[in-house]
Amino acid sequence: MNWQKLQWIDVRILYVIILLCLLIPMFKPIGLPVSISENTRKVFEAIESLPDGSVIWVSHDTGPGNAPELNPMISAVARQAFRKNCKIIATSFFNEMVGPALTQEYIESVAKEMGKEYGVDWINLGYRVNASPAILQLLIDDINKAMSGVDWKGEPLDKFPIMKEVKSIRNDVDLIFVTTVGTPGYGDWMTYVAEPLGKPLTGGASLTMYSGLQQYIRSGQLKGFLGGLRGAAEYEQLLKAPGKGLAGMDAQSLGHLTVIIFLILGNIGYFASRKKA
Amino acid sequence: MTLEQWGNITATICIIMAWSYLYKGENPLYTFAEHILVAIATAYGIAYTWETQLKPRVMTDMVKNGKWSLLIPAIIGILIYAWFFKGYEWIARLTMAFWIGHGAGYALAFNPPVFLKQVFDSFIRLNSFNNIVYFLVVITALMYFAFTLRKDRGILKYGSQFGRYALMVAFGSAYGSITMAYLSLIIGQLQIIFKDTLHLVK
Numbered sequence: 314m315n316w317q318k319l320q321w322i323d324v325r326i327l328y329v330i331i332l333l334c335l336l337i338p339m340f341k342p343i344g345l346p347v348s349i350s351e352n353t354r355k356v357f358e359a360i361e362s363l364p365d366g367s368v369i370w371v372s373h374d375t376g377p378g379n380a381p382e383l384n385p386m387i388s389a390v391a392r393q394a395f396r397k398n399c400k401i402i403a404t405s406f407f408n409e410m411v412g413p414a415l416t417q418e419y420i421e422s423v424a425k426e427m428g429k430e431y432g433v434d435w436i437n438l439g440y441r442v443n444a445s446p447a448i449l450q451l452l453i454d455d456i457n458k459a460m461s462g463v464d465w466k467g468e469p470l471d472k473f474p475i476m477k478e479v480k481s482i483r484n485d486v487d488l489i490f491v492t493t494v495g496t497p498g499y500g501d502w503m504t505y506v507a508e509p510l511g512k513p514l515t516g517g518a519s520l521t522m523y524s525g526l527q528q529y530i531r532s533g534q535l536k537g538f539l540g541g542l543r544g545a546a547e548y549e550q551l552l553k554a555p556g557k558g559l560a561g562m563d564a565q566s567l568g569h570l571t572v573i574i575f576l577i578l579g580n581i582g583y584f585a586s587r588k589k590a
Numbered sequence: 591m592t593l594e595q596w597g598n599i600t601a602t603i604c605i606i607m608a609w610s611y612l613y614k615g616e617n618p619l620y621t622f623a624e625h626i627l628v629a630i631a632t633a634y635g636i637a638y639t640w641e642t643q644l645k646p647r648v649m650t651d652m653v654k655n656g657k658w659s660l661l662i663p664a665i666i667g668i669l670i671y672a673w674f675f676k677g678y679e680w681i682a683r684l685t686m687a688f689w690i691g692h693g694a695g696y697a698l699a700f701n702p703p704v705f706l707k708q709v710f711d712s713f714i715r716l717n718s719f720n721n722i723v724y725f726l727v728v729i730t731a732l733m734y735f736a737f738t739l740r741k742d743r744g745i746l747k748y749g750s751q752f753g754r755y756a757l758m759v760a761f762g763s764a765y766g767s768i769t770m771a772y773l774s775l776i777i778g779q780l781q782i783i784f785k786d787t788l789h790l791v792k
Contacts, residue, residue: 381778461646520771524764532711542774561777568773
């Protein structure tokens with residue numbers, strides 16, 4: 314057999330094979346086990362250890378590209394927070410087009426299911442330009458001023474009961490949960506908010522950022538970490554509330570297997586051509 | 591049909607148009623989807639910024655509450671548009687100077703404690719395999735980046751070589767994570783098509 318040809322498989326054939334490998338388990342789930350990592354457990358415990366009725370700052374700093382990975386995390390954190398009767402102040406500082414709308418959609422669906430009311434139990438403050446460092450700096454002492462006094466739809470904050478209780482991150486917020494894909498990232502939240510105030514910071518990010526965040530996790534500055542869709546699936550499993558994260562795990566595992574097989578085949582082709590040369 | 595269903599159908603059509611790039615590279619369908627995205631993002635961005643940022647500052651803070659001092663930062667910000675006037679481009683540098691000066695100064699004022707915590711974390715007991723590997727990788731990676739020292743012999747030569755391999759392992763891990771993330775994104779799009787729009791998947 315001419316092994317060298319393995320290097321030159323038409324990339325469109327690979328796309329179709331990967332597509333099939335992702336689609337088949339969606340139609341016929343295999344039910345592969347999902348083990349829970351230490352980092353996910355730490356996120357769960359950071360929120361679980363809060364007293365009932367605490368205030369959690371949830372910043373869904375995502376754009377359209379990474380939303381499928383991070384959205385399930387927002388549903389899951391909202392579920393855990395509302396179970397403990399915690400209040401949520403939500404923002405979205407990465408992308409004005411989809412960030413605030415996705416934040417609203419994913420928290421609202423859980424809130425409706427659990428009987429929580431907008432403006433009383435949670436609020437979506439939306440996006441602001443140049444969040445880091447300007448807005449983050451202002452949020453510490455005056456949320457109303459930082460967010461120009463309006464929520465994500467331009468409604469005045471004064472009319473919402475939750476904003477009468479929560480005036481500043483310094484005095485009124487107990488934990489910060491951030492999902493991020495860029496700026497502001499954990500470095501910004503840590504530098505300007507969490508570290509100066511001594512507030513626990515946790516959350517999740519796209520797996521593209523996983524390696525670059527290790528130093529924050531190791532040093533304990535980040536209390537656990539949800540890594541992409543896999544992290545979201547583990548979190549859903551801990552909450553015993555399967556959602557979009559767990560639904561995608563079979564497809565993801567099979568997709569990885571396909572990528573690994575083609576990596577091996579490509580390398581066989583490469584070494585075969587080197588030997589011949 | 592509900593607004594949500596229309597949204598899902600539109601999303602599905604846009605996903606397929608964008609994916610047409612995989613089959614035929616840059617083509618009219620792909621370009622059309624790209625232009626829709628850019629146009630909507632720009633229009634939405636302008637409207638959103640006006641509604642949630644500029645309008646409250648101008649109408650509420652300035653006109654209603656009389657905080658006219660806000661005009662000073664507003665003027666400094668507007669100066670950046672001097673880029674568009676030939677001969678006056680230098681004025682835009684004032685805005686950049688304020689922005690960078692404040693950003694750098696503020697970051698430096700706050701950063702050392704955050705950064706030092708990570709440095710202290712590398713002072714660990716060598717009582718487990720993981721800790722020994724961690725220690726070796728930190729030291730040898732630093733050796734690799736010591737560009738002003740001679741590294742053609744002795745401990746620095748082998749240390750920096752080991753550091754380079756350690757860095758390659760880290761890049762490999764990062765690349766693996768990126769592949770994993772992209773698969774998650776495809777799964778998200780497939781869920782929109784087959785679950786939310788076509789209702790073929792439970």
